[in-house]
Amino acid sequence: MSAIVASGLAKWYGKTRALDDLDLEVHPGEVFGFLGPNGAGKTTTIRMLLDFIRPTHGRATVLGLDCRRHSTRIRRRVGYVPGEFTLYESLTGEQLLGFLASLRGGVDGRVIGDLARRLDSDLRRPIRELSHGNKQKICIIQALMSRPEVLLLDEPTTGLDPLVQQEFYRLVAEVRAEGRTVFFSSHILSEVERVCRRVAIIRQGRLLKVATVAELKAKALRRVTVTFAGPADGKLLAAVPQVRDAVAEGNRLCCVVQGSLDATIKALAAREVIDVISQEPSLEDVFLALYHEGADAA
Amino acid sequence: MLRNVFLKTLRDARGAVLAWGIGLAILAAAIVYVFSTIRDDASLKSLDAVVQRLSPIIRAFIGSEDIPSVTTFDGFMRIEFLNSLPLLLSIFAIVEGTAAVALEEERRSIDLLMAQPIRRWRVVVEKYAALVVAAYAIAALAGLGMVAATRFVVVEPPWYRMMLATTQAVPPALVVGGLALLGSCALRRRRSAIIVAAVFLAASFFLNVLAQIAELIRPWRKLSIFYGYGASRPLSGELIPGYTWWLLLAAVVLVVLAVFAFGRKELAV
Numbered sequence A: 001m002s003a004i005v006a007s008g009l010a011k012w013y014g015k016t017r018a019l020d021d022l023d024l025e026v027h028p029g030e031v032f033g034f035l036g037p038n039g040a041g042k043t044t045t046i047r048m049l050l051d052f053i054r055p056t057h058g059r060a061t062v063l064g065l066d067c068r069r070h071s072t073r074i075r076r077r078v079g080y081v082p083g084e085f086t087l088y089e090s091l092t093g094e095q096l097l098g099f100l101a102s103l104r105g106g107v108d109g110r111v112i113g114d115l116a117r118r119l120d121s122d123l124r125r126p127i128r129e130l131s132h133g134n135k136q137k138i139c140i141i142q143a144l145m146s147r148p149e150v151l152l153l154d155e156p157t158t159g160l161d162p163l164v165q166q167e168f169y170r171l172v173a174e175v176r177a178e179g180r181t182v183f184f185s186s187h188i189l190s191e192v193e194r195v196c197r198r199v200a201i202i203r204q205g206r207l208l209k210v211a212t213v214a215e216l217k218a219k220a221l222r223r224v225t226v227t228f229a230g231p232a233d234g235k236l237l238a239a240v241p242q243v244r245d246a247v248a249e250g251n252r253l254c255c256v257v258q259g260s261l262d263a264t265i266k267a268l269a270a271r272e273v274i275d276v277i278s279q280e281p282s283l284e285d286v287f288l289a290l291y292h293e294g295a296d297a298a
Numbered sequence B: 001m002l003r004n005v006f007l008k009t010l011r012d013a014r015g016a017v018l019a020w021g022i023g024l025a026i027l028a029a030a031i032v033y034v035f036s037t038i039r040d041d042a043s044l045k046s047l048d049a050v051v052q053r054l055s056p057i058i059r060a061f062i063g064s065e066d067i068p069s070v071t072t073f074d075g076f077m078r079i080e081f082l083n084s085l086p087l088l089l090s091i092f093a094i095v096e097g098t099a100a101v102a103l104e105e106e107r108r109s110i111d112l113l114m115a116q117p118i119r120r121w122r123v124v125v126e127k128y129a130a131l132v133v134a135a136y137a138i139a140a141l142a143g144l145g146m147v148a149a150t151r152f153v154v155v156e157p158p159w160y161r162m163m164l165a166t167t168q169a170v171p172p173a174l175v176v177g178g179l180a181l182l183g184s185c186a187l188r189r190r191r192s193a194i195i196v197a198a199v200f201l202a203a204s205f206f207l208n209v210l211a212q213i214a215e216l217i218r219p220w221r222k223l224s225i226f227y228g229y230g231a232s233r234p235l236s237g238e239l240i241p242g243y244t245w246w247l248l249l250a251a252v253v254l255v256v257l258a259v260f261a262f263g264r265k266e267l268a269v
């Protein structure tokens, strides 16, 4: 049985398309990335899975249960980190987690203590005194504390400092290792690459592609800047099929490489190279690659 | 203390309950004291005559049309304090009732609450139950203020009559609270819910007043939530028959509608 299935899922606000005709299947025990720029429809999708908003068309199931009809049963087995939220400011972290835990019929206090230690979260302070990142930690603890079978994470690392982010990725990896499922929405490619194996890419409410991270990277365009000991030759890389838009400027050569850098590096080997800077492909670069692919296919 | 939505809501309301309750208790005590200082005064004796000479619309406004004599403890407390209690409690109910769902949406705290395995109807019912308990707590505190003050001035009604008299002012507020809750569940903004409930409150108040003087709408007075209490003699334990039941029935209907509305609602972010 699939962990999450969306079939023809769509949400329209009047004439505004928030999500259209989404078909998706997330397998149990995988960390599935849900990648898209602002306004792509990520939050809309996740909130439909939780029955906060209702699909205009189509349906979705979580753990084989229909999102509309069995919402309470789903929520008992799902943990959720909202993309935007406010905590009850008058409570302390401990009180808030205790309250939410009792709505779940109780949670092992040791799990909470352990998560708080690992994320370096002070649960005794009133929430209103906490910084944004520290509130985010409490929200993450809240989602993980009941050890749910499915985690729905809506841009969960916003506001976390790098150290805590790393710890959070480790937590996600442990969840996966235990055979539980994670649905990880993000607009940062490197993050999704780090924790997910499969990724869905959406934009403007439309699913562009479902692929493995490796496949995406193979197609991604990356910007490469090479610095030579002598003047750069603009035609040096002309024979390499992956290279486009090469521009020589003094000692430097800038270009865009699609997929693997292997052929490019080999072509450069003939010259004395001082430096090669290869930029991490951004989400936009992945989109560009996908569009190129679409254009090539047409 | 925070075992469920009911207790959480009560905890959030505790400050308001204490402020309202203590405020009304002090007011009640002060009015009892005023009565004790003027009860033997010749001027109080002539008060009835003065009230009788007021124009009917003023008498309707201050509620004296229903009151045979304002120089008795019963009459004085009704006109100075008890008659305004349903209105004051209704204002509290609007503040609390409209907060239930719409405020959580506006503050964006609803996602985290509804991510837990709790049914929507339970959220509505538990929040309303907290409102009921809070309203009765305020009324009870007001009653205690009255009882405490009468320990120093000897007046007729036994203490439990006074406690009943203030708590019997709660049912109209429960209707208003039910409507506020329905607005909170059905509308996008809390402000709209407040407006709806406040318009109903004002309409109900004026219907009760004007129906006493305008022959044309006199039969409609019974539709006002303020009629039953205003025309009863709570300190003597004489209530208009069915007074409580009709109001409680209306409140239940509104809460059922609120449950239905919240079930259909798309939670805003």
Ligand SMILES: Nc1ncnc2c1ncn2[C@@H]1O[C@H](COP(=O)(O)OP(=O)(O)OP(=O)(O)O)[C@@H](O)[C@H]1O
Pocket (backbone or CB within 6 Å): A013, A016, A017, A018, A019, A036, A037, A038, A039, A040, A041, A042, A043, A044, A045, A083, A187
């Ligand atoms: N209540 C609403 N009314 C009208 N339009 C809405 C509403 N909610 C969302 N939308 C629109 O739906 C689209 C998708 O929004 P959504 O919040 O799902 O994006 P997202 O992928 O989560 O973006 P972000 O990365 O910024 O969080 C946006 O264009 C948004 O303007």
Ligand SMILES: [Mg+2]
Pocket (backbone or CB within 6 Å): A042, A043, A044, A083, A154
């Ligand atoms: Mg979002």
